[in-house]
Amino acid sequence: MRYAAIDIGTVTCRLLVADVIDGEVRDLCRRSEIVNLGAGVDAEGTLSADAIDRVCAKVEEYLALVGTYAGDGPVQVRCMATSASRDARNADEFAARLAALGVDMSVIPGEREAGLSFLGASMGYDGERLLVADIGGGSTELVAGVGGQGVVHAHSFDIGCRRATERLLHSDPPTEEETRALEEWVHGEFAGFFDELAGKDFAPERFVAVAGTATSVVSISQEIDPYDPKRVHGQKVDAATVDQVYRRLASMPVDQRSQVVGLQPKRAPLIVAGLIILRQALVLSQLPAYYASETDILEGIVLDAASAH
Numbered sequence: 001m002r003y004a005a006i007d008i009g010t011v012t013c014r015l016l017v018a019d020v021i022d023g024e025v026r027d028l029c030r031r032s033e034i035v036n037l038g039a040g041v042d043a044e045g046t047l048s049a050d051a052i053d054r055v056c057a058k059v060e061e062y063l064a065l066v067g068t069y070a071g072d073g074p075v076q077v078r079c080m081a082t083s084a085s086r087d088a089r090n091a092d093e094f095a096a097r098l099a100a101l102g103v104d105m106s107v108i109p110g111e112r113e114a115g116l117s118f119l120g121a122s123m124g125y126d127g128e129r130l131l132v133a134d135i136g137g138g139s140t141e142l143v144a145g146v147g148g149q150g151v152v153h154a155h156s157f158d159i160g161c162r163r164a165t166e167r168l169l170h171s172d173p174p175t176e177e178e179t180r181a182l183e184e185w186v187h188g189e190f191a192g193f194f195d196e197l198a199g200k201d202f203a204p205e206r207f208v209a210v211a212g213t214a215t216s217v218v219s220i221s222q223e224i225d226p227y228d229p230k231r232v233h234g235q236k237v238d239a240a241t242v243d244q245v246y247r248r249l250a251s252m253p254v255d256q257r258s259q260v261v262g263l264q265p266k267r268a269p270l271i272v273a274g275l276i277i278l279r280q281a282l283v284l285s286q287l288p289a290y291y292a293s294e295t296d297i298l299e300g301i302v303l304d305a306a307s308a309h
Contacts, residue, residue: 125147
């Protein structure tokens with residue numbers, strides 16, 4: 001059976017077309033576009049008309065691409081939306097627009113998002129005690145579990161790079177007071193998760209980080225241009241490298257930041273907040289490094305669909 005997963009996040013809209021053979025995901029096509037669906041949602045509580053138009057246009061483009069992979073049978077399409085759509089009062093309007101395109105969009109709760117992210121990120125780490133961090137635009141999921149066995153503890157926090165930027169990082173570049181306030185907020189929110197994990201006597205042995213912030217650290221530190229997911233996936237990134245990239249980017253205005261080799265220009269306004277979130281998760285994990293992963297919720301959606309089928 002062939003599957004297509006569409007992940008509509010706060011910042012990006014992504015597509016994966018894949019086959020599942022003997023429980024393994026075989027990629028056929030992958031696309032990602034920064035569409036900023038969640039711009040202003042934290043303050044206004046609604047998705048803007050322009051943002052909905054942008055995402056619908058991108059999904060329509062993806063559907064045409066999926067059609068080219070139909071082959072001898074239909075492709076099963078699963079479309080899931082996360083933080084911005086959870087928060088928006090007009091998510092039903094957005095869902096109706098997608099339904100008109102023939103797409104049944106599910107707005108999934110944070111715990112479901114966490115589980116799917118772990119399912120994708122834990123591929124290749126069977127039997128290992130993992131901590132997975134999925135830093136999105138509106139939320140961050142922290143998930144602990146054993147690869148190939150399942151989740152032990154998970155939580156979805158309403159802390160993401162866009163939400164944090166819009167709330168706290170108003171200067172360009174951000175001031176020390178602004179970044180410190182964000183660090184304190186993130187640390188305070190995340191600390192309880194790690195306390196609960198210790199209470200379960202679960203000590204992760206590997207930190208796996210997915211999504212744009214974590215992968216950007218690799219591409220920036222290694223000056224990868226154009227972006228090459230094969231060079232990023234599985235790369236070990238120590239805390240010193242994260243700190244170095246953070247200090248460099250946090251000192252730059254957005255215009256200068258957008259010129260940094262290895263960083264998508266559209267990600268430049270949000271990357272400092274994302275790095276603060278990543279740094280705090282790494283500090284609290286007490287692990288010396290994280291492993292960047294290109295497998296994430298998209299693979300999780302595909303595996304979940306295959307399991308149901």
